[in-house]
Amino acid sequence: MAEADLLDPVGSPRVPRRLRVGILDLVESRPRPGLYGRLMNANLASIMPQAVAVWCEQAGHAVHFVCYTGYEDLLAEFPDDLDVLFIGAFTNAAHLAYAFSALFRARGAITILGGPHARCYPQDAQRYFDYVLGFTDQAVIGEVLAECEVHRPLGRCISATKHPRELPLLEERWKYVEANLKKAPWIKIVPMIGSLGCPYTCSFCIDSTVDYQPMDFGRLREDLRFLVRKVKRPIVGWHDPNFGVRFDDYMEAIEESVPAGRMRHVAESSLSLLSEPHLRRLKQNGFQAILPGIESWYELGNKAKTSKQGLEKVEQVAEHVNLLLRYIPYVQTNFVLGMDCDRGFEPFELSMRFLDRAPGAFPAYSLLSAFGCAAPINAEYARAGRILPFPFGVLDNNQAMNVRPRNYTWREFYDGVVALTRYSFSWKAIARRCAANKRWIPRVMNFVRAISSEGFGRLRYHTRIRGMLDTDPTLLPFLEGETTVVPSFYVQRILASLGPVARYLPEGGLEHDPRACFPAAQPALSAALGGAL
Ligand code: B12
Ligand code: SF4
Structure with a gap:
C-alpha cells in the first residue's frame, strides 16, 4: 500500500x-x-x-x-x-x-x-x-x-482462488460454539472440519469441481485435544463434504489426541470409504452416526463402490448398510429422487425393497434440485430449458423440485414420491427401524424424525402437492414451464414463514431470473420460460 x-x-x-x-x-x-x-x-x-x-x-x-x-x-x-x-x-x-x-x-x-x-x-x-x-x-x-x-x-x-488453507482453531471460535451448544436442548454437536472440496465428481454437487484439500492435521490434533479438555464426552459433527478420504490420517489424529471412549463423532461419507476394517476403526474411535450418499440405483456407483444397477445394487448396498449398522449405531442413507437416469415406478419400488432389506437405516430423500450455477450439470439443465423459477424459499431439496424431470410427468413423479414417503414412514417401517436399532438414542432420533417434519410432515406436504396437481389450475402450467407466474401457494407459504421480517423484503426479492447464472443458455431458458422473464 x-x-x-x-x-x-x-x-x-x-x-x-x-x-x-x-x-x-x-x-x-x-x-x-x-x-x-x-x-x-x-x-x-x-x-x-x-x-x-x-x-x-x-x-x-x-x-x-x-x-x-x-x-x-x-x-x-x-x-x-x-x-x-x-x-x-x-x-x-x-x-x-x-x-x-x-x-x-x-x-x-x-x-x-x-x-x-x-x-x-x-x-x-x-x-x-x-x-x-x-x-x-x-x-x-x-x-x-x-x-x-x-x-x-x-x-x-x-472470491479467493480456492478454499482457505487454514481456518481458526476450535479454541479461537469456542465462544461462538459454546453459545450455540447452550441452545441445543438435548444432543449437543460441535462442528469441526478436516478437509474441503472432494475428489469425487458427482455432477449434481457444488464440490464436484473443487479439488480435495485436507487441512493441517497438526491443527486438527490441537482442536481435538482442546475439545476433550473442554467437554466431558463431546460429539463432533464433521462438516467435511466427504469424510474419510485421508482415512488413516484422520484416525491417527483422533487416536493420538483423544483418550479411548472420550469422544463421539458424526460424519457424511461414501460407502466406498466404509470397508469393514475402516468400520472397525471408526467404531473403536467412537463414531456414532454416518450419513452415506447412495443417491440413485442406476448411477453414481463409484460412491457405493459397485458397478451393479437396479435390484442387484439394492441388494449389495443393503448388505453394506447392514454391515455399517453392526459397527455404527446410527445410519442415514441419502437418495436423490427424479434423476435423469430414473424412469417409471421402478426406482421408487427399488428404494422400498432397500428399506425391507436394510430396515435400520433412516432414509433421507432429496428432490433433484439445481442450485444456481454451482454444479456442472445445472448448465445442462439450463441449456435444455428445464430449470423452473421457483422462489428460493422453497429450494431446500424438499419443498420444490426446480428441474423438470426428464422421464416423468409431474403426476407420475409425485405419485412415486408420495408412495415412497408413505412406505418409509408407515408405522410398520417405523417399528422395524426401532427394532433394528438396539440403542435408545438412535431409536428416539429415528422415531422423532419420522413423526416430525421429516417423516409425517413431508408425507403431508407431498400429498398436498400431488392433490394440487389435480385441483390447482396454476400449478401444472408453472411446473411445465408454460408460465413464470409462481402459484400463490408457494408465495403465501414463503411470506408466512418470513413472519414480521417479510415487510423488509426488497421489491423483487421473491423472484429471481434463473437465466442470470447461465448467459450461454439464455435463449433456451427464455424459450422454456415463455420469454416472460
Ligand atoms: C456439511 C454440509 C451440511 C451439514 C452442515 C451444514 C452447515 N450448517 O454448514 C448438514 C448435514 C447439517 C447440512 C444440512 C443441509 N444442507 Co448441506 N451440505 C454440506 C456440504 C456437504 C459441505 C458444506 C461445507 O461445510 N463445506 C465446507 C465449507 C468451509 O465450505 P463451503 O460451504 O463451500 O463455504 C465456502 C464459502 O461458501 C464461504 N462461506 C461459507 N459460509 C460462509 C459464511 C459467511 C458469513 C461468509 C462470509 C463466507 C462463507 O467460505 C467457505 C470457504 O471458501 C455441502 C456440499 C458440499 N460438497 O459443499 C452441502 C450443501 C451446502 N447443503 C445443502 C443443502 C440444500 C442442505 C439442506 C437444506 C438439506 C436439507 N434439506 O436438510 C440442509 C440445511 C441445513 C442448514 N440450514 O444448516 C446444499 C446447499 C445448496 C444451497 N444453495 O442452499 C449443498 C451445497 C449440497 C448440494 N445440494 O449441492 N449440510
Ligand atoms: S462424494 Fe459428496 S461431496 Fe463429493 S462430489 Fe459427490 S456429492 Fe459432492
Whole structure:
C-alpha cells in the first residue's frame, strides 16, 4: 500500500476504524420450526460464520454474533448501529437474508453475503448486498473490511482462488460454539472440519469441481485435544463434504489426541470409504452416526463402490448398510429422487425393497434440485430449458423440485414420491427401524424424525402437492414451464414463514431470473420460460 493511502486528505495518519460487525448464521429460515428443528437446529450451525467472526476480531473489530435457529427474536438480536453485517445463508434462507440486508442497509450498514447461496446465486444476491463472497479466506475478509464501501445497485463479488488453507482453531471460535451448544436442548454437536472440496465428481454437487484439500492435521490434533479438555464426552459433527478420504490420517489424529471412549463423532461419507476394517476403526474411535450418499440405483456407483444397477445394487448396498449398522449405531442413507437416469415406478419400488432389506437405516430423500450455477450439470439443465423459477424459499431439496424431470410427468413423479414417503414412514417401517436399532438414542432420533417434519410432515406436504396437481389450475402450467407466474401457494407459504421480517423484503426479492447464472443458455431458458422473464 502506498504511504499516501494511509494518510487522510489533510495529511494526518488514518487510524484504522474499529468497526461494529454483526454476523448472522441463518441455520433456519422460518420461526418456530417443528420438534426435530427444536432438538437439532442449534447443531446445524456452520463453521464459516464463526471463522469470519474470529478473523474480524483479529483485525481489531467488535463482533456481535447470532446463530438463528428459529427461536430467537431476530429483529431484536442485533444493535441498531452496526457498521457491517455478514450473513451466512443457504438458498432456502435467501429471502430472510435479503430482507435483513435491506433492514440494516436502511440503518446505514454495509452488508455482506457468504455461504451456499452466495456461491450458487451470486448474480441475484449482488442486487441486495454490497459484497457477495465466494471462496472466503482471511485475506478476502481483510480486503472487504479495509474497503468497506457501499456498492449499490450491484454489490461487488469477491472470491479467493480456492478454499482457505487454514481456518481458526476450535479454541479461537469456542465462544461462538459454546453459545450455540447452550441452545441445543438435548444432543449437543460441535462442528469441526478436516478437509474441503472432494475428489469425487458427482455432477449434481457444488464440490464436484473443487479439488480435495485436507487441512493441517497438526491443527486438527490441537482442536481435538482442546475439545476433550473442554467437554466431558463431546460429539463432533464433521462438516467435511466427504469424510474419510485421508482415512488413516484422520484416525491417527483422533487416536493420538483423544483418550479411548472420550469422544463421539458424526460424519457424511461414501460407502466406498466404509470397508469393514475402516468400520472397525471408526467404531473403536467412537463414531456414532454416518450419513452415506447412495443417491440413485442406476448411477453414481463409484460412491457405493459397485458397478451393479437396479435390484442387484439394492441388494449389495443393503448388505453394506447392514454391515455399517453392526459397527455404527446410527445410519442415514441419502437418495436423490427424479434423476435423469430414473424412469417409471421402478426406482421408487427399488428404494422400498432397500428399506425391507436394510430396515435400520433412516432414509433421507432429496428432490433433484439445481442450485444456481454451482454444479456442472445445472448448465445442462439450463441449456435444455428445464430449470423452473421457483422462489428460493422453497429450494431446500424438499419443498420444490426446480428441474423438470426428464422421464416423468409431474403426476407420475409425485405419485412415486408420495408412495415412497408413505412406505418409509408407515408405522410398520417405523417399528422395524426401532427394532433394528438396539440403542435408545438412535431409536428416539429415528422415531422423532419420522413423526416430525421429516417423516409425517413431508408425507403431508407431498400429498398436498400431488392433490394440487389435480385441483390447482396454476400449478401444472408453472411446473411445465408454460408460465413464470409462481402459484400463490408457494408465495403465501414463503411470506408466512418470513413472519414480521417479510415487510423488509426488497421489491423483487421473491423472484429471481434463473437465466442470470447461465448467459450461454439464455435463449433456451427464455424459450422454456415463455420469454416472460
Ligand atoms: C456439511 C454440509 C451440511 C451439514 C452442515 C451444514 C452447515 N450448517 O454448514 C448438514 C448435514 C447439517 C447440512 C444440512 C443441509 N444442507 Co448441506 N451440505 C454440506 C456440504 C456437504 C459441505 C458444506 C461445507 O461445510 N463445506 C465446507 C465449507 C468451509 O465450505 P463451503 O460451504 O463451500 O463455504 C465456502 C464459502 O461458501 C464461504 N462461506 C461459507 N459460509 C460462509 C459464511 C459467511 C458469513 C461468509 C462470509 C463466507 C462463507 O467460505 C467457505 C470457504 O471458501 C455441502 C456440499 C458440499 N460438497 O459443499 C452441502 C450443501 C451446502 N447443503 C445443502 C443443502 C440444500 C442442505 C439442506 C437444506 C438439506 C436439507 N434439506 O436438510 C440442509 C440445511 C441445513 C442448514 N440450514 O444448516 C446444499 C446447499 C445448496 C444451497 N444453495 O442452499 C449443498 C451445497 C449440497 C448440494 N445440494 O449441492 N449440510
Ligand atoms: S462424494 Fe459428496 S461431496 Fe463429493 S462430489 Fe459427490 S456429492 Fe459432492
